[in-house]
Amino acid sequence: MAVIRAFKAIRPRKDLAFKVAALPYDVMNSDEAREEAKGNEYSFLHIDKAEIDLDKNIGIYDEKVYKKAKENLENMISKDILIEDKKPCLYIYRLTMNGKSQTGIVGCTSIDDYINNNIKKHEHTRHDKEIDRINHVDYCNANTGPIFMTYRNNDEINNIVNEWTKKEAVYDFTAKDGVLHKVWIIDNEDTILKICNIFKEIDSLYIADGHHRAASAVKVGIKRRKEAGNYSGDEEFNFFLSVVFPDSDLNIIDYNRIVKDLNGLTPKEYIDKISGKFKAEVYNGVKQYKPCKKHTYGMYLDGMWYKLTAKEGTYDLNDVVSSLDVSILQDNLLSPILGIKDPRQDSRIDFVGGIRGLDELEQKVDSKEYRLAFSMYPVTLDELMKIADSGKVMPPKSTWFEPKLRSGLFIHKLK
Known part of the structure; x- marks a missing residue:
């Protein structure tokens, strides 16, 4: 059983989405991020790699970086650059590169599914990288970058997605690398319930990319549980931001x-x-x-x-x-x-x-x-799933997925 849950996304104003959206924090170093965000005050890199707004002598793991990330996030919200949806929704996120599209459901997945291995992994993580994102999530009180997941193709979900994407997209822009990004909001409660119930019949989700973000989000959730003492399991910190794609859509490159x-x-x-x-x-x-x-x-x-x-x-x-x-x-x-x-x-x-x-x-x-x-x-997706199913891990740097999900289009607050 896989848990997918609707949430009230904090997301960019429609007219600013293409300026806010940024490549994941871990595909570039600080200097590259500074260059990428130059002249763009809206870039989500000001949150995901907040060291670009500080003196270069400050270490990337310094507490000042996480405080700056929190400040920048709160500033974008206060200026209505980022706006929270009024009710929990699911979202559809489609990326098209070189004529090939991949279309996923954006929602929150369960830290218990991760702990119980209903969310399967294929990589080890590094402690220093986990600590970095733990601090980032904890200070920002939010999951700022989605975990890229996959599941075995399901016709029922495909049919819902195909019908919903006939509507007008809320975001529709082409990034400077040529990748087309489109987003639809699923705000119908019956449709949301149907999707969530279909996922309950799916055995497993698989992390394709974002193992460090996932591990860190889970550890922050566990930390928040301890801090709360008593918790119902329904609190937002029990869930983390994910995009789940059917395996038939994905492409691993060398x-x-x-x-x-x-x-x-x-x-x-x-x-x-x-x-x-x-x-x-x-x-x-x-x-x-x-x-x-x-x-x-x-x-x-x-x-x-x-x-x-x-x-x-x-x-x-x-x-x-x-x-x-x-x-x-x-x-x-x-x-x-x-x-x-x-x-x-x-x-x-x-x-x-x-x-x-x-x-x-x-x-x-x-x-x-x-x-x-x-x-x-390239490694195949079938190999990835077989390894994850067996409880084993791949050697480091085995998979490279393209196109990369953009950060900043969806933010999940932990409380």
């Missing part, structure tokens, strides 16, 4: 790797070592090698692209985690040959979302900032 050095090896020694686990061929096709099937990789080294193919014995097809391409690369090359034991912590490796293209990999290596790069074949 999440590529760049590495700073060859771990003391010469290029020849390195190629010789990897050849025990991978068939390495100089790629003589087009300029770059983008894998087109599982267990193959592109590798860029010294101005040349190689096609790598994992050899038999490097993975177990019966193990959904170890047979992932990201696991095969980590277990047979990055760790034993390049010495990168923990890719979450090792500063010698970085990750590049496939949305940036393979030119980005070449540029990083050709600049001498990095020594080599790997282009990956």
